[in-house]
Amino acid sequence: MSGPLYVPVLPARAHATAVFERLSRDVRAVIRPLWNLPPFPGGTPKTLATAVGKYVDPASAKSRHGGWIDAPFGEQDQTEALAEALSVYCEFGLLRPVTGPERAEAQQTAAVVTARRGSRGLGIRVRVTGEWDGRSGDDVRSLLARAGPELPLDLLVDMGAVPSVRSDAGKEALRALDALMPLADWRSAALLGGGVPTVTADMLEEGPWEEPRGDWWMWREVRTSGRAYAPELCYGDYGVQPASALAQAPDPGRKGAPAWGVLRYTTESSYLLFKTLTRGPDRIAVNRAAARRITQLPGFRGAGAGPGEQWLCECANGPLSTGEGTGGPKEWLQMGNLQHMTYVVRSLTDG
Structure with missing residues (x-):
């Protein structure tokens, strides 16, 4: 087999x-x-x-x-x-x-x-x-x-x-x-x-x-x-x-989205979920702070661990004067999957 x-x-x-x-x-x-x-x-x-x-x-x-x-x-x-x-x-x-x-x-x-x-x-x-x-x-x-x-x-x-x-x-x-x-x-x-x-x-x-x-x-x-x-x-x-x-069925007529979203990070023991914002005057600051909290975790694997971690570092350290690089719901999902899938494979490879 x-x-x-x-x-x-x-x-x-x-x-x-x-x-x-x-x-x-x-x-x-x-x-x-x-x-x-x-x-x-x-x-x-x-x-x-x-x-x-x-x-x-x-x-x-x-x-x-x-x-x-x-x-x-x-x-x-x-x-x-x-x-x-x-x-x-x-x-x-x-x-x-x-x-x-x-x-x-x-x-x-x-x-x-x-x-x-x-x-x-x-x-x-x-x-x-x-x-x-x-x-x-x-x-x-x-x-x-x-x-x-x-x-x-x-x-x-x-x-x-x-x-x-x-x-x-x-x-x-x-x-x-x-x-x-x-x-x-x-x-x-x-x-x-x-x-x-x-x-x-x-x-x-x-x-x-x-x-x-x-x-x-x-x-x-x-x-x-x-x-x-x-x-x-x-x-x-x-x-x-x-x-x-x-x-979830496709809904092409759906308009609008929740005012909040999620950044996700996987560790050996847990899934960690951090609140983000999709709109509002505090969006950039809240989203960069969420990414920063992940990069400051004791178990954060560093920017070199994969593209998901690299994106989190860039998001965390970006300027508050621009929202570039803070993402949205689809990108947050992609980055969550990127870091997760890479970490799973590395964990399985390491035994």
Whole structure:
């Protein structure tokens, strides 16, 4: 069994795809993203073809070393259109289709057919929403029978719905993996932990918010469990956004934005969240101060650690007379992902 070093679970949106252009080559080489299309409520076959291309074209171009593409929010009557729209990226590109045991039979069949045509394999995404349900193993067996023995399979155990603060998350992950790993000769297997919580203005009102990095400790517990599969297991997470962010539907008519935003920084034990402003007379001073607080952390890795840290240093030390370099919501997300993804890869490489 072999696989990538790191599987980030990302929305197929501009702020996420742009990150790959700025990652260093060695970091990018060991990452295989799991890209996720947003919901397209009421989308017709004609509009879906255009929408899928808009989101997947950039994701496919940035995934030079491969990855997966999933449409987890597709409506039942959209199955055929989504499968057709995605097939070109899976058959002639480097992305692999994804299905799961809880999905409709039509979606499972479409994913299997696409995987066979593309000959790159199929991702089996198994969601653990709370406690591991043994009946899920039977559903996976049925799905594997539909896929057949000749198709290369990648197991994606998704713990994103399990709160990272749960002390028994590692045990639930082990229960799921113990049940799923014997079911197939998996080409690769990844454990996907959750990301940061949904951020509210109240959380940041009293100062920076510190969220325990439970996904990393869950991973460490599994890796040190002594299981035979543990050394080959790939690490994955939702990065600096909550898992719920994937379900946000496109809203081209939306106007305006909150008056506040977030700068994010990842340490070994925590996600640190700092309030920023998107408008107002104090915007520049508040944003530079937020960046400065990060650069003054004992665990700050320095400007040479990567482009995310370099940007934070430039933001922190810029003049108050100009807002240049203080960013906005999309750039804050990009920089958060840049520092996070680079740090994760360095942590995994260092053991």
